[in-house]
Amino acid sequence: xxxxxxxxxxxxxxxxxxxxxxxxxxxxxxxxxxxxxxxxxxxxxxxxxxxxxxxxxxxxxxxxxxxxxxxxxxxxxxxxxxxxxxxxxxxxxxxxxxxxxxxxxxxxxxxxxxxxxxxxxxxxxxxxxxxxxxxxxxxxxxxxxxxxxxxxxxxxxxxxxxxxxxxxxxxxxxxxxxxxxxxxxxxxxxxxxxxxxxxxxxxxxxxxxxxxxxxxxxxxxxxxxxxxxxxxxxxxxxxxxxxxxxxxxxxxxxxxxxxxxxxxxxxxxxxxxxxxxxxxxxxxxxxxxxxxxxxxxxxxxxxxxxxxxxxx
Amino acid sequence: xxxxxxxxxxxxxxxxxxxxxxxxxxxxxxxxxxxxxxxxxxxxxxxxxxxxxxxxxxxxxxxxxxxxxxxxxxxxxxxxxxxxxxxxxxxxxxxxxxxxxxxxxxxxxxxxxxxxxxxxxxxxxxxxxxxxxxxxxxxxxxxxxxxxxxxxxxxxxxxxxxxxxxxxxxxxxxxxxxxxxxxxxxxxxxxxxxxxxxxxxxxxxxxxxxxxxxxxxxxxxxxxxxxxxxxxxxxxxxxxxxxxxxxxxxxxxxxxxxxxxxxxxxxxxxxxxxxxxxxxxxxxxxxxxxxxxxxxxxxxxxxxxxxxxxxxxxxxxxxxxxxxxxxxxxxxxxxxxxxxxxxxxxxxxxxxxxxxxxxxxxxxxxxxxxxxxxxxxxxxxxxxxxxxxxxxxxxxxxxxxxxxxxxxxxxxxxxxxxxxxxxxxxxxxxxxxxxxxxxxxxxxxxxxxxxxxxxxxxxxxxxxxxxxxxxxxxxxxxxxxxxxxxxxxxxxxxxxxxxxxxxxxxxxxxxxxxxxxxxxxxxxxxxxxxxxxxxxxxxxxxxxxxxxxxxxxxxxxxxxxxxxxxxxxxxxxxxx
Numbered sequence: 033x034x035x036x037x038x039x040x041x042x043x044x045x046x047x048x049x050x051x052x053x054x055x056x057x058x059x060x061x062x063x064x065x066x067x068x069x070x071x072x073x074x075x076x077x078x079x080x081x082x083x084x085x086x087x088x089x090x091x092x093x094x095x096x097x098x099x100x101x102x103x104x105x106x107x108x109x110x111x112x113x114x115x116x117x118x119x120x121x122x123x124x125x126x127x128x129x130x131x132x133x134x135x136x137x138x139x140x141x142x143x144x145x146x147x148x149x150x151x152x153x154x155x156x157x158x159x160x161x162x163x164x165x166x167x168x169x170x171x172x173x174x175x176x177x178x179x180x181x182x183x184x185x186x187x188x189x190x191x192x193x194x195x196x197x198x199x200x201x202x203x204x205x206x207x208x209x210x211x212x213x214x215x216x217x218x219x220x221x222x223x224x225x226x227x228x229x230x231x232x233x234x235x236x237x238x239x240x241x242x243x244x245x246x247x248x249x250x251x252x253x254x255x256x257x258x259x260x261x262x263x264x265x266x267x268x269x270x271x272x273x274x275x276x277x278x279x280x281x282x283x284x285x286x287x288x289x290x291x292x293x294x295x296x297x298x299x300x301x302x303x304x305x306x307x308x309x310x311x312x313x314x315x316x317x318x319x320x321x322x323x324x325x326x327x328x329x330x331x332x333x334x335x336x337x338x339x340x341x342x343x344x
Numbered sequence: 345x346x347x348x349x350x351x352x353x354x355x356x357x358x359x360x361x362x363x364x365x366x367x368x369x370x371x372x373x374x375x376x377x378x379x380x381x382x383x384x385x386x387x388x389x390x391x392x393x394x395x396x397x398x399x400x401x402x403x404x405x406x407x408x409x410x411x412x413x414x415x416x417x418x419x420x421x422x423x424x425x426x427x428x429x430x431x432x433x434x435x436x437x438x439x440x441x442x443x444x445x446x447x448x449x450x451x452x453x454x455x456x457x458x459x460x461x462x463x464x465x466x467x468x469x470x471x472x473x474x475x476x477x478x479x480x481x482x483x484x485x486x487x488x489x490x491x492x493x494x495x496x497x498x499x500x501x502x503x504x505x506x507x508x509x510x511x512x513x514x515x516x517x518x519x520x521x522x523x524x525x526x527x528x529x530x531x532x533x534x535x536x537x538x539x540x541x542x543x544x545x546x547x548x549x550x551x552x553x554x555x556x557x558x559x560x561x562x563x564x565x566x567x568x569x570x571x572x573x574x575x576x577x578x579x580x581x582x583x584x585x586x587x588x589x590x591x592x593x594x595x596x597x598x599x600x601x602x603x604x605x606x607x608x609x610x611x612x613x614x615x616x617x618x619x620x621x622x623x624x625x626x627x628x629x630x631x632x633x634x635x636x637x638x639x640x641x642x643x644x645x646x647x648x649x650x651x652x653x654x655x656x657x658x659x660x661x662x663x664x665x666x667x668x669x670x671x672x673x674x675x676x677x678x679x680x681x682x683x684x685x686x687x688x689x690x691x692x693x694x695x696x697x698x699x700x701x702x703x704x705x706x707x708x709x710x711x712x713x714x715x716x717x718x719x720x721x722x723x724x725x726x727x728x729x730x731x732x733x734x735x736x737x738x739x740x741x742x743x744x745x746x747x748x749x750x751x752x753x754x755x756x757x758x759x760x761x762x763x764x765x766x767x768x769x770x771x772x773x774x775x776x777x778x779x780x781x782x783x784x785x786x787x788x789x790x791x792x793x794x795x796x797x798x799x800x801x802x803x804x805x806x807x808x809x810x811x812x813x814x815x816x817x818x819x820x821x822x823x824x825x826x827x828x829x830x831x832x833x834x835x836x837x838x839x840x841x842x843x844x845x846x847x848x849x850x851x852x853x854x855x856x857x858x859x860x861x862x863x864x865x866x867x868x869x870x871x872x873x874x875x876x877x878x879x880x881x882x883x884x885x886x887x888x889x890x891x892x893x894x895x896x897x898x899x900x901x902x903x904x905x906x907x908x909x910x911x912x913x914x915x916x917x918x919x920x
Contacts, residue, residue, distance in 0.1 A: 058768035061684055061761075066782060069677035072789035072807040079811030080796040084909050111816040114881065114889075114911040117900045124899050128890075144817075219894045222887035225655060261887035262648070266657055 083143065088169035089119035092141060095166050095173045096122050104135050105173075108142035108151060110226070116141065128220050128229030130256050130336040131156060131296065134183040136344065137163070139175050146174040150226065156296065181341035184250045187231060187310065188218050188336060193245040197235065213239035214317075221334040223258030224293035230334035232260065233312050237327055240313040247308045247339060249278075249301040255337035256297070257312070259290040263319075264331025270316035272333040277309035290331070301339070310337060350508040354477025357516045361529070362470035369466070369530030370459055371799040373827035378458070378532045379851030381423050384415040385461050385532070389427025391624070405628050412625035416633070417640045418534065420623045421571040426461035426532050433460040438860030447858040456859040462532045469529035472540030473516045476752055479547060480515030480759040481508035492554025492712040506766055506779050511759035514783060518682075518755035521790040524673050524744045525751060527801035534573040535745040541569035542579060543752040546721060549583050552607035553590075556708035563610035567618020574641055575729070575749050580611050582724045587710075590717055594698050601707030609707075644739045650883035653819030657884070660736035666747050667730060672809040672820060673744050674751075675789040682754040685761030686726065689719025718756070726753035743821050762786075800828050800907045812910040819883070826852070826880050828905045828912040833863055835903045836876065839917050842869030844877030846888055871895050876902075876917040892916045 096105050104126040107116050117123050123141070131154040132138055138160075140146040147160070155178065163175040187193070195202040199212030207218040214235035221232050233241045257274050259265050271289040275282065276299055288295045312335055318327035374382070391411035395402040402408070412420060430450060434457040437446035447457035454460070484506050519525055529536040545566050551558035569576035587605070591598050620626050626633050648657045651665055671679065696715040703713050729747035732738060740746075766779045789807050797804030797812070803823045805815040816822070826847035836843060845853060845868050856862035871877060877892045879885065879901075893899040896918025905913040 054768050055770070058765040062765045062769065065677050065681050065684070066785055068680055069675070069785045069789065072675050072677055073785075075807035075810070076789050076792045079805075079807050079809075079814060080792060080908065082906075082909050083813070109817070111881075111910060114879075114901050114904050114914045115906060115909065118902075118904055121900060127893075127899050220890040220899070222890050225883055225886055227886060227890050227893075262655060262657070262884050263887075 083170040084115070085169070088171055091168040092171050092173065093120055095168055096120060096139075096141070099139060100137075101125075103137045103139060104129060104132070105139045105141060106132075106151065106154075108140050108144070108146050108148050110148075110150060112143065128227045129154070130228060130230070130294075130338070131254075132158065132160075132178060133180050133254055134338060134340050135178060136180055136182065137175070137177050139173055141171055141173055143171060146172070146176075179343045181250060181343050183338050184341055185247045185339040186336075187243065187255075187338065188229060190245070190247070193243040196242045196244075197239055202241075209241075211235070211239075211241065214241070216241050221258075221260035221332065222262065223260050223334055225262065226294065228256070228258065228294060228334060228336070230256070230258075230336045232332045232334045233314065234330055234332045235312075235314045235317060237317050238313070238315060239317075240311050242309060242311045244307065244309040246305055248304070249306050249308075250303050250339045250341035251301065252340050253299045253301055253308075253337060254296065254340055255335065256294050257286070257288045257333055257335050258292075258294040260332050260334050264329070265290045267319035267321060267329075268316060268331045272315060273311075273313040274335070275309075275311040275313075277311075278306045280307065280309075288333075303341070310335070347508075350481030350512045351478060353509055353512055354474040354481065354516065357477050357513070358470035358472075358474030361473045361520055362466050365466040365469060365526075365530040366455070366459065366463060368798060369462060370456070371830060372527065372530060372801075373799070373829045374458060374849075374852035374855055375531060375533070375802075375825035375827040376847065376849045376852065377825070378462075379849035379853075379855060380415050381426065381532050382458060382461055382855045383851050384420075385423045385427035385430065387411045387414045387427075388420055388424040389431050392424060392428060393431060402624075408624050409628060412623075416625045417637065418573065419571045419619070420625060421568070422464060422532070422534050422537055422573075424622075425464035429463045430457050430460040433463065435859075437858045441857070445854065445857055456861070458532070458855050458859060462530060465532055465534075465537050466530055468537040468540045469520065472536070472543060472752065473520050475540070475543055475547060476515040476519055476755055477512040479543075479756055481512035483511045483515075483756070483760050483763050484508035491550070491714050491716050492709060506763055510779050510783055511763050514762055514787070515755045515759040517787050517791070518678055518758050519751050521787060521794055522674055522751065523790075523794040523797045523801035523804035525748060526794045526798075527804075528745050528748060533745075535748050538569060538573035538575045539749040539752055541565075541572050542576060542725065542749045545569050545576070545579050546583070546725060546753075549607055550716060550718070550721070552610070553587075553605075553711040553714070554709045556606055559606040559610045559708065560614075561610075562607050563612075563614025564618045566611050567615040568622065570615060570619050571622040574637075575746075578728065578732075580608070580615075582728055583611075584608065586717070586721050586724055589720055590711055590714060593694065593696075593717070594714060596698075599705045602705045602710045604707055605710035606708045607710070646739045647824075648882070648884040649740045649743065649824070650819055650821045653883075655884045656740060659739075661738070661740050663734040663736060665740060666733040666744075669744050669820070670730065670747070672805050672815060672818070675793070675806050676808050677786055678758055678790060679754070681758040681761045681786065682726070683757075684765070685757030685759070686719065686723050686754075688764050689757060689760050690723050691719075693717040693719040718760070722753040722757045722760075726750045726757060743824065797907060799830070800905075800912055802827060803907050803910070803912055812907040816910045822882055822910070823880055823912045824882050828880070828907075829878065831905050832878070832903055832913060832915045833861070835915055836866060837863035839866075839876040839902070839915075841865065841876065842867040842874050844869060844871040844874035844892070846878045847880040847885070848878055876915060879914045879916060881911050881914065889914075 106126050158178045158180055160176040160178045163177055166173040195209040197211040197213045202209040202211035209216045216231050216233045219232055220227050220229050235241050271287045274286045276284045284299045286297045317330045318325055319329040388411055432450045433452055433454045434447050434450040435453040436449035548558055548562050548565050552562045646657050648655055698714045729750040733746055771778050793804055803812050805811050809815055829848055843866055871891055879889050879892055896916050898918050901914035902917045903915045904911045
C-alpha cells in the first residue's frame with residue numbers, strides 16, 4: 033500500500049530544521065487561522081446557549097414588583113420584548129411610551145448596556161443620573177433619575193376633549209372618535225420601527241382633525257408626531273401639520289414629515305387652566321403606487337401630547 | 345493511500361448528508377416559498393403522470409399551460425422532481441379529509457408528502473458534498489494541476505504530505521456544515537441545488553477544456569443548472585472570462601480551434617434545448633415566455649431586510665450587505681482560510697506558464713496541457729455572487745441564500761490553502777499528524793453552530809457575530825420566511841380559532857393539513873376575525889405585531905419560539 037511506503041520517503045525522516053521564509057510564512061498563516069478558530073470555540077461556547085432561565089425572570093419579576101407602579105420600567109434590548117413581556121406583565125405598562133420625559137425616576141431592565149441608542153433618543157436633552165443596579169442573574173435592573181417634571185395631562189387619557197373635523201363634531205366610542213372624514217383612535221402604532229401608543233389620525237386628504245377642551249397646563253406642552261406604518265412611509269412623503277391654540281390664540285404650528293421619525297415638539301406654557309385646541313391636518317393620506325395615487329391605502333399620522341410641570 | 349478511499353469518503357459524506365437532511369428537516373417548518381412550490385409540484389407531477397399514461401397529453405397545450413402556469417416565474421425542474429418524488433414516496437394524509445386536502449399515498453409511502461418533495465434537493469445537496477469531497481481530495485496531489493493529465497501522481501519523486509481525506513473532509517464540511525447552507529439544503533427550494541449544479545458545471549468545464557467527451561456533457565449540464573434557477577445564467581459568462589484569462593496567460597497566439605472551442609460551442613448549442621425540454625411552460629410561445637421570465641427577475645420587487653438596525657426596502661442598498669452577512673454567518677477562520685487559498689491560488693495561476701512542449705491545441709481540447717488555473721475559477725465563482733448582490737440597485741430579497749453559489753468555491757479555496765500551507769511547512773515525525781488533528785479545530789465552530797441552531801438555522805449566526813443574540817444586537821435579519829412554527833402547534837391546538845397566520849403562507853399551512861400535522865379544526869382568518877395570532881419577528885413586522893396588541897388588547901404573547909433567548913415566532917391570544 034502506498035500509505036505504508038510513506039515512512040521511507042525522505043521528508044518524513046527529516047529532523048526539524050530551521051524554518052526558511054516560506055515555512056515561516058506558512059506557520060504564521062496556519063497559526064493565525066488556528067488562533068481565530070480557537071477564539072471561535074470560546075465565542076461559540078458563549079453564544080450558543082440561553083442566558084436567561086426561569087430563575088432570572090422570577091428575580092426580575094420580584095424586583096419590578098417592589099417598584100412604585102407609576103415609575104416606568106423599560107427594556108433596553110428591544111428584541112427581547114416578546115419574551116420579557118411574557119414573563120413580566122408590568123413591562124406592558126411602559127410599552128409604547130412617547131419618551132422618558134415626565135418620569136423623574138425610571139428603571140431599565142437590560143442584558144448589557146442599559147442606555148441604548150433608542151433610550152438615549154427617548155431621553156432627548158435629559159441627562160439621567162444613575163441611582164443603582166440590581167443584578168438579577170442574566171439580567172440587571174438599572175435605576176435612574178432624570179431632571180424631568182411630572183405629567184399633568186395626557187391627550188391619550190383625556191376623554192373630556194371634544195373632537196371635530198371640518199364637517200362637524202365627531203362621535204366617541206371607547207378609544208375612537210368617528211368623524212365624517214375619518215377617525216382617530218388611541219392605539220399602538222409602529223412609528224420609525226418602534227412601538228408608540230398614540231392617537232392615530234386616519235383622515236382623508238386635506239382633512240383636519242381637531243380636539244379641544246379645558247386642561248391644566250404646566251411649564252410646557254410636549255408632543256410627538258410620526259407616521260405609521262413602514263409601507264405607508266415608503267409610498268407617501270407628504271407632511272402633516274400640527275397646530276396648537278391656547279384660549280383661542282394660535283400659539284404654534286409645526287410641519288412634520290415622515291423622514292423625521294417620531295418628531296418631538298414643545299411649547300412653553302404658563303401653568304394653570306387653559307382652553308386648548310390641537311389640530312392635525314393630513315395633507316395627503318394615501319399611497320403612491322405604480323398604478324397611481326390610491327387615497328384609500330393610508331399612511332396614518334400618530335400624535336401624542338402631554339402637559340409637563342417644571343422639574344422639581 | 346488508495347485513490348478509492350477519498351471517493352468512498354466523499355460518497356459516504358454525501359449519503360450521510362442526505363440521510364441527516366431527510367430526517368432532520370422534518371423538524372424544520374415549511375418556509376413561505378415552499379408553500380407555492382409544493383402546490384406547483386403537485387400540478388406538474390399530475391401532468392407528468394398523465395403524460396406517462398397517455399403521451400398525447402404532453403402535447404395538449406391548454407392542459408400543459410394549466411399545469412405549468414403555477415409559479416412560472418421559476419424553471420420547473422426542481423418542482424417537477426419534487427412532485428414526482430411525492431408520487432413515489434409520500435405517505436397518505438389523514439383519513440376523513442376531502443381528497444384535495446389530503447396527501448396521496450405514493451408507490452412506496454415512506455415519508456410525509458412535504459418531506460418527499462424536499463428529497464430531490466436533499467439528494468443534490470448530498471451530490472454537492474460528494475463532489476466537493478472528490479475535488480478536495482484532488483487538491484492533495486503533489487503535482488501542479490495540468491489540464492488533461494490523468495496520470496497517477498508520481499509519489500516517489502514528491503510525496504503527498506497530506507492525506508487526501510483531509511482536504512476532502514474540509515471542502516465538504518466547510519460547505520454543508522454552515523448553518524445557512526444546511527437549512528437551505530433541506531428545503532424544497534432552488535438555492536443549494538443551483539449551487540451544487542454550478543459546482544458540477546465548473547468541474548465539468550475544467551475537464552472539458554481537455555476532453556471532447558466532457559465537452560459534450562457540459563452543454564446539457566449547463567441546461568440542467570439553468571433549469572434549476574436563473575443564477576446559472578451567469579455561469580457561461582464567468583467561464584468565458586476564465587477561458588480568455590487562460591489564453592491570455594499562455595502568452596502565445598491562440599489557434600483557430602482555441603478561438604472556437606468545443607466546450608463553449610456545447611454550452612451555446614446544447615444548453616438551450618435542454619432548458620426548453622425541462623421546462624414545459626416554454627413549449628408554447630417560448631420567446632414571449634422567456635421574455636416574461638427575464639422581465640420578472642429584472643424588475644424583481646425590493647423586499648424588506650434589516651441590516652445593522654435599518655430596514656431596507658428600496659435602493660440604494662448598502663454594498664457591504666453580502667460581505668457583512670457572509671462574515672456574520674460563516675465562521676471567520678473558515679473565511680480566512682478561503683481568502684488565503686484564493687490569494688495563493690490566484691498568485692500561482694498568474695505566474696504559471698504552459699510548458700514549452702505543449703501538444704497542438706485542438707478545438708475539442710483547447711487547453712490540453714495548460715495549467716488548470718483553478719484559483720481563477722474559484723475567485724470568479726467565489727466572489728462574483730457577492731459582488732453582484734453588492735450592487736446598490738440589485739434587489740435584496742432573501743439574505744444569504746442568494747450567494748450560496750459562491751460557497752463551494754470558497755470551500756475548495758480553503759482546502760487548497762490548508763494543503764498548501766501544510767505542504768510548505770512539511771511537518772515531520774509526530775507532527776505529521778497535525779493537519780488531521782487540527783482539522784476539527786477549524787470545523788467545529790461551524791458544526792456547533794449548525795447543530796445547536798437546528799431547526800432554526802435560518803436565524804443562526806456565526807460565533808464571532810455572537811450567534812442569534814449577537815445578530816439581534818447588531819440588527820440583522822432573523823426569520824423572514826415564516827418557518828419557525830412547529831414548536832407552537834401544541835399551544836395552537838389548545839387555543840380557540842380562528843388563527844391569524846401572519847407570514848405563514850396559507851399554502852404552507854395547507855401542506856401541514858394535508859399531512860395531518862396542522863392542529864385539527866384550527867381555521868385561518870384575517871386578524872379582524874382571529875382569536876389567536878402568529879407573529880414572525882422581523883424589524884418591519886413590528887407594524888403587524890402592534891396590530892396584534894391592539895386586536896387582543898395585550899402585548900404579552902402566550903408562547904414564544906426562541907433561539908438563545910432571541911424571539912423568532914410568537915403566539916398571541918386574547919379574550920376576543
